[in-house]
Amino acid sequence: MQVSLIVLAAGKGTRMNSELPKVLHPLGGVPVLHHALSAGRSLQPSRIVVVTGHGAEAVAEAARSFDETIETVVQDPQLGTAHAVAQAAPLLSDTGGEALVLYGDTPFVTAETLQLMLEARANHAVVVLGFEPRDPGRYGRLVTQGDQLLRIVEYKDASDAERAIRLCNSGVVAAGMATLFRLVAKVGNANAAGEYYLTDIVELARAEGLSVGFVTCPEAETLGINTRAQLADAEARFQTARRAEALENGVTLTDPATTWFALDTVIGRDATIGPSVIFGPGVTVESGARIAGFCHLEGCHISRGATVGPFARLRPGAELAEDVHVGNFVEIKNAILDEGVKVGHLTYLGDAHVGAHTNIGAGTVTCNYDGVMKHRTTIGRNAFIGSDTMLVAPVTLGDHAMTASGSVITQDVPAEALAIARARQDNKPGLATRIMARLRAVKAARPK
Numbered sequence: 241m242q243v244s245l246i247v248l249a250a251g252k253g254t255r256m257n258s259e260l261p262k263v264l265h266p267l268g269g270v271p272v273l274h275h276a277l278s279a280g281r282s283l284q285p286s287r288i289v290v291v292t293g294h295g296a297e298a299v300a301e302a303a304r305s306f307d308e309t310i311e312t313v314v315q316d317p318q319l320g321t322a323h324a325v326a327q328a329a330p331l332l333s334d335t336g337g338e339a340l341v342l343y344g345d346t347p348f349v350t351a352e353t354l355q356l357m358l359e360a361r362a363n364h365a366v367v368v369l370g371f372e373p374r375d376p377g378r379y380g381r382l383v384t385q386g387d388q389l390l391r392i393v394e395y396k397d398a399s400d401a402e403r404a405i406r407l408c409n410s411g412v413v414a415a416g417m418a419t420l421f422r423l424v425a426k427v428g429n430a431n432a433a434g435e436y437y438l439t440d441i442v443e444l445a446r447a448e449g450l451s452v453g454f455v456t457c458p459e460a461e462t463l464g465i466n467t468r469a470q471l472a473d474a475e476a477r478f479q480t481a482r483r484a485e486a487l488e489n490g491v492t493l494t495d496p497a498t499t500w501f502a503l504d505t506v507i508g509r510d511a512t513i514g515p516s517v518i519f520g521p522g523v524t525v526e527s528g529a530r531i532a533g534f535c536h537l538e539g540c541h542i543s544r545g546a547t548v549g550p551f552a553r554l555r556p557g558a559e560l561a562e563d564v565h566v567g568n569f570v571e572i573k574n575a576i577l578d579e580g581v582k583v584g585h586l587t588y589l590g591d592a593h594v595g596a597h598t599n600i601g602a603g604t605v606t607c608n609y610d611g612v613m614k615h616r617t618t619i620g621r622n623a624f625i626g627s628d629t630m631l632v633a634p635v636t637l638g639d640h641a642m643t644a645s646g647s648v649i650t651q652d653v654p655a656e657a658l659a660i661a662r663a664r665q666d667n668k669p670g671l672a673t674r675i676m677a678r679l680r681a682v683k684a685a686r687p688k
């Protein structure tokens with residue numbers, strides 16, 4: 241079955257009280273928008289169209305950063321949810337197949353629920369996702385009869401009897417593409433808000449003699465982000481769910497309440513994560529790896545048997561092969577560390593490749609930036625980099641090469657060579673005690 245997604249993300253999000261469009265606020269380390277896209281993408285849609293409006297440029301960019309094949313269309317002005325869906329018609333009306341309408345500000349809808357909606361399409365021309373919140377508040381209400389959805393009434397337009405209905409509209413809709421666009425084109429704006437309501441397609445479909453059904457899901461899946469308080473609550477819920485999932489999957493979390501996950505964090509079985517570890521986006525940790533406390537990881541891969549931290553920072557492009565050891569106060573960015581590399585203390589490796597079983601001494605720095613451009617450092621296998629070596633890139637060190645501690649390496653080092661690049665030591669006999677005696681005499685002569 242061919243499915244396309246229409247993701248509504250044009251709204252202003254006034255109640256966020258923010259310059260940033262609401263769907264771009266971070267949740268689980270990524271824009272709120274990415275969550276709905278992630279659930280939708282697991283249906284393997286043939287096309288995804290995001291309807292943008294407020295902050296259109298930035299929202300489009302965030303959508304493409306999730307998946308560069310995503311198409312966007314600008315809705316300006318924003319005249320309501322039906323009007324928003326209609327903006328996608330020029331892009332999608334020839335596509336056919338199934339259409340699924342999602343909200344960009346509703347992050348927790350699951351792939352399973354969306355799948356149930358597509359299955360329900362076998363019996364109904366239009367399927368709406370409903371839920372029964374503890375507090376129905378100002379949600380639109382679903383007026384049903386048996387398995388039929390008769391209409392959706394917006395809170396503003398609802399009678400007291402309708403407001404007493406507990407079954408509410410999530411906003412998620414599934415329909416055949418042609419049907420959806422035909423119905424949406426018929427929607428008017430004669431209502432309390434003067435908006436084109438997507439919800440009106442229910443009655444319009446029934447007027448055509450079509451069957452309209454509904455599927456329900458837990459309230460937790462339909463939580464929308466409208467305020468900063470809701471965003472904070474959503475973050476807490478997201479983290480709670482991810483911690484439980486990691487434990488369930490056989491990951492040890494020393495102090496789960498302080499482990500922070502991103503939407504796409506992947507951690508293998510029997511990995512151990514110490515306290516206060518923060519996963520930014522794009523991290524994969526293989527089985528059996530150990531991350532000690534207080535590490536900050538982003539865009540990196542940690543292989544089986546590797547150990548990291550405490551207090552390590554792995555930035556995008558850090559690739560740790562099997563049995564690599566990265567110790568405390570080490571920062572790694574855009575660098576590949578082959579099997580068994582050890583980099584124990586106080587080091588920065590950026591734009592580098594380090595060959596297998598090489599040992600990087602404490603205080604080593606790849607000087608990768610000349611103020612204008614970045615340059616690469618390449619180190620062979622079984623090399624030994626002495627403590628406090630400055631590797632001024634671009635520079636290459638061969639297999640089994642060594643550097644003397646405190647060296648500033650500006651030229652390539654051949655395989656098996658020892659590079660010494662520092663002033664030669666000069667011992668002055670007795671000078672230490674003579675200097676100390678002189679300093680004590682100066683101090684004693686000072687007025688009290």
Ligand code: UD1
Nearest residue numbers: 248249250251318319320321324343379380409410411437
């Ligand atoms: C909508 C539903 C309501 C439902 C509720 C669930 C309608 C008419 N009402 O109300 O039944 O209970 O969601 O949260 O559909 N958007 C656009 N362009 C627009 C207007 C909205 O892209 O012109 C987007 C928003 O960015 C948002 C989504 O559509 O992602 C929902 O819009 P919103 O204004 O929040 O709808 P509600 O009034 O909450």
Ligand code: CA
Nearest residue numbers: 345464465466
């Ligand atoms: Ca809303």
